[in-house]
Amino acid sequence: MRKLYPARSLLIWPTLPLDVYFRSNSVWKPFPLDQANCRVFSLARQAIWNTCAALGLHPNDTVLVPAYHHGSEIEALLQAGLQVRYYEVNQNLEPEPEELQSLMSTDVRALYIIHYLGFPQDAAFWRQWCDNRGILLIEDAAQALLATLNDKPVGSFGHMGVFCLYKTYGLPDGGAVIADFPPPRPTGQSNSGSWRVFKRHINWLATRRKELGYFHLMLKPIQTNLNRFWNRINKRIHKEFEVGDVSSPPTRMTKFLIPKIVDEKTADRRRENYRFLLKHLGDMVPAPFAFLPEGASPFAFPIEVNEPRDFLARLRLKGVMGLLFWLNPHPSLPVDEFPRSRLLREGVLALPVHQELSFENLQQIVDSVKEVQVNLAVPAIPAF
């Protein structure tokens, strides 16, 4: 194993500043939290599961879903008793109307689109497309809280819009849904969320203090490997897709922290950070993300590389904890029938872009990526 040198440790997940407890509650609420027909669960997948029934989707109804997906959203639909039929995304990561048309049959009741990495899809067009065929539009804005399309929030075009609060803010959990007919509020017991809050604080400190970042970088892979081992011995190989208890409300810490952490400037900060990275690393960015639309609220900064695992391992040694973006599809996907989605899964690395990053953090990302690119001629190192 290569020697680590002290470096700030940067994750793609937003961190939680220590001063958050002293902040006053914001009067501004982001969409959809400001809407009466919004419901908040612990996770977005639970929100999806509950809203399917509320919208009148019945067992064996079919939903057209993208082959390029996280996997948990697909699992939620299947657990709700629905059938999924996959479509391929085009070069802009949009569905192709002709392909969708060829997948239509009388049992198709909804189209599912994803606003990838906080970049808005043309949801207005897809709403019209669905209305013309009498089916529902489900907008997955899990990565796109705060994103807008023509000044309208994404997630507001569909019959259902679903969001992850913890992907945009350093919260322990939170999956919000807005729907024409929302489900009942979750009735389960709230967990405290303190341990995850503690970890988000540590992550915040590790982006600021090199000494802490150093330990963070050493401990993180151990934690990841222990989790993997634990899941394997418990035969939970698809744990990342599990829906869990569908009546789970958000944790008590999430409820307490939401009004303290939300900020009207968050999307601007993310766009600013994205633009900085685009300026320095733009030639590595996959085409659909190479231009930043005004209404985007980027969740991560994607780069395309030849040897993503090797690249990732080398970046980690420099303190940049990227993510192989959606490496594993849902097991129901016939992977070989969707070559573009497969290529995206195999080649796209996501880097941090969140609002808590400082200028030094962004510079560290740029320098690290450039150094790894130059050094790739050196023999590969094992992932730790």
Ligand SMILES: Cc1ncc(COP(=O)(O)O)c(C=O)c1O
């Ligand atoms: C596109 C997409 N949809 C849905 C989800 C599910 O979100 P959650 O983890 O809150 O259930 C995710 C999670 O990563 C996602 O990326």
